[in-house]
Amino acid sequence: GAVVSQHPSRVICKSGTSVKIECRSLDFQATTMFWYRQFPKQSLMLMATSNEGSKATYEQGVEKDKFLINHASLTLSTLTVTSAHPEDSSFYICSAEGESGTQYFGPGTRLLVL
């Protein structure tokens, strides 16, 4: 079946630094990818929709200047958390839309900002 990878799987950084998370569809092309985050003991919430070759669409309450999304190719979307702070510590997961419209989820990236 279709596989989506995320890198890194876990990252610890200092407050004020920027962190880039990659989401790759390994054996299929994805025009659309989605980014979610999950705070402790809460459900996964959609952050933004990433479209290849165009600007991402952000959900209400998500700062586009803080969470930079780039979908430069049909197999790669990146999420950059700029000037990360402890409150950005969370579990970030992406999904990629396959040809049939089925979503394939990455394994997630756990971010800890000290």
Place this chain on the structure above:
Amino acid sequence: KQEVTQIPAALSVPEGENLVLNCSFTDSAIYNLQWFRQDPGKGLTSLLLIQSSQREQTSGRLNASLDKSSGRSTLYIAASQPGDSATYLCAHNTNAGKSTFGDGTTLTVKP
């Protein structure tokens, strides 16, 4: 607004027991429904995916059902084992590609 509810929030059972986890959703315009397992500190593992045209899917000791008319899905786990202890999430997926997750059911299977 689409809502996905999972009941119960937490469940503790003795090893060997059969159990059912519930997921309900408000949007009947469902493309598919997916069940995931999430272990503490780790990512999601996809367990079963049911297309809107299907009523159930089975994988080993797991069986998931989908009833669009009532807005419900169940995940049945047979002969539970301590290794089944995890948080189980359901996700309602639309044909626009957006997924709405429930809050999860945290399962503990006691040896």
